[in-house]
Amino acid sequence: MEPVASGSPKPDPTPSSPSTSAPPPPSRYESQKRRDWNTFLQYLRNHKPPLTLARCSGAHVLEFLKYLDQFGKTKVHVSTCPFFGHPDPPSSCACPHVQAWGSLDALIGRLRAAYEENGGRPDSNPFAARAVRIYLREVKESQAKARGIPHEKKKRKRKPTVTTVRLDVDLASGIAGEGSNGVSPSASGAKLPLG
Template structure:
């Protein structure tokens, strides 16, 4: 009788090496998925993942702002629109747009990997994309850094390279 009950069976055809550990991305995706599911369980009343909507996703993103490390100046702040303010201020810390964008990408993938259909994916809705765009633009304005849409480079040899390198 085996003492390894509940564990995955060993791969007896290999050299005894342990299975490869998940990639950093896969580990982060699993942590994010578990965090989101815990957030839903802590709601009053608890929300099952199958009943989750973009509203719960937006609430989760706002909840995460309290753990953010990116200073986002408010419009009334003296430093609003300055890329490198010379002194501290009382403006709130928020999650950076790039972090939220990556998080949504991982949660979107995890939802479908855990049996959710792409058509009902609450992380893939127009509302979530609009929210991320607003966060990106708002943070850019607060820091005085305009985000411009990059023109797609043409595939005509070096002409496309010249176009993309001139937009800084």
């Protein structure tokens, strides 16, 4: 047995490691964005012929969106359906289920962000292509018409006008001039509205 010198602590055989905490889990948005990105990449791999991301265009994004319709849960009435334009049909019909416009719009937003986060240039982003924006607008309008749901543009709220109060100030004495009633606002103790 080795003697231990008094006053000196015995060295710890295990090096102390700084306490490492696990990174916080990704947000729901980030998780969904990653799933959507992986789904799109899988779609490109399964495409006939397979596509690389560099060769992907807005037309391929439109194909992807139409492919997703088979998994949709929103019933959109065709123009020959007796329930076309009715928001709450009294019975069921054979009209197809498709992806809702809001789901497609959110999906494109996530994929557009994921494309750039994964090294894509903003000026060549296929998810930002004009054809994709036009398609989404057409889907929104056609679904609203078929389902009888009005999609009106929101009116902008006007900002309240700001009323300014102008006081004549005698620069030499710093005294405010008299109001229209002949009484100085500061002398009367009146508070002036500022807005």
